[in-house]
Amino acid sequence: MTTNSASTTSPDVLRYTAFATDPAGGNPAGIVLDASGLDEAAMLGIAAEVGYSESAFLIRGSGSTSGSGSGSGSGEGVRSYDVRYFSPRAEVSFCGHATVAAAVALAEQGLGAGDFAFSTQVGIVPVTVTDADGTLRATLTSVEPHIEEVTAADLAEALAALDWPAADLDPELPPRIAYAGARHLILAAATRTRLADLSYDFERLAALMRRLDLTTVQLIWREAEFTFHARDPFPVGGVVEDPATGAAAAAFGAYARELGLVPAESELTVHQGHDMGRPGVLTVTSREGDPRVRVSGAAVRIPGGS
The missing domain is CATH 3.10.310.10 (Diaminopimelate Epimerase; Chain A, domain 1)
Known part of the structure; x- marks a missing residue:
């Protein structure tokens, strides 16, 4: 796992596609589930190398939030992440497909379905992942439009x-x-x-x-x-x-x-x-x-x- 932009090793970059059940459909996104050691230059470099319209970089938050889930629950046990999004050219304030892809990746990589809270440049974006007969779906709730x-x-x-x-x-x-x-x-x-x-x-x-x-x-x-x-x-x-x-x-x-x-x-x-x-x-x-x-x-x- 890389610790900074000058490191010689690369972080694990997962590749998911969002808004489809077929890997050949939807919108691909690069996902770094632990970007805690990366600076902006490193994130931009990874996004450019991946080449998708956006990649998401996640850092685990300090704890659970309350009442921020987009589902029907009280928000107890919501897992919090700071998230940044980069296109191959620049940072993007918010990206929906990479949010969906990242939430499903978190669920699939061991955290399971449930509520997440993504802290983005535009505010807190609640995301709920559900499992319907083995198909994982994510629902994001936008900031006020x-x-x-x-x-x-x-x-x-x-x-x-x-x-x-x-x-x-x-x-x-x-x-x-x-x-x-x-x-x-x-x-x-x-x-x-x-x-x-x-x-x-x-x-x-x-x-x-x-x-x-x-x-x-x-x-x-x-x-x-x-x-x-x-x-x-x-x-x-x-x-x-x-x-x-x-x-x-x-x-x-x-x-x-x-x-x-x-x-x-x-x-x-x-x-x-x-x-x-x-x-x-x-x-x-x-x-x-x-x-x-x-x-x-x-x-x-x-x-x-x-």
């Missing part, structure tokens, strides 16, 4: 970078910037064909995203009342597209509820990764009276990934 308008000029620049005519947007789902731990520009395609055709100006979109402090641009198509398809360009992380984006799904859940697109008490299904050949499914849940959003999905270890 908010939604904001996007200016006409910024919208025009985003569409130009994507090479999307404004007429290809769905007028029923207006553009917004949504936050539930990270900021995402939400743009809704009027057709599945529009969503499937993604070829964008990488550097131009990245420049806009850096200026607006966006983590991804979430491109959405509504298939049915509670069923959506998503794609998430992620050039600021050095990745053309994210296969399954938990933080964006949480932001989208808040967006859909605030704009009255779905009831305050609702469960949405978001399909992502199909256009990349890595299909994944994210379940997004809102509860009446609770502004936070819950995102659930399975996660499995990638064979040979360590």
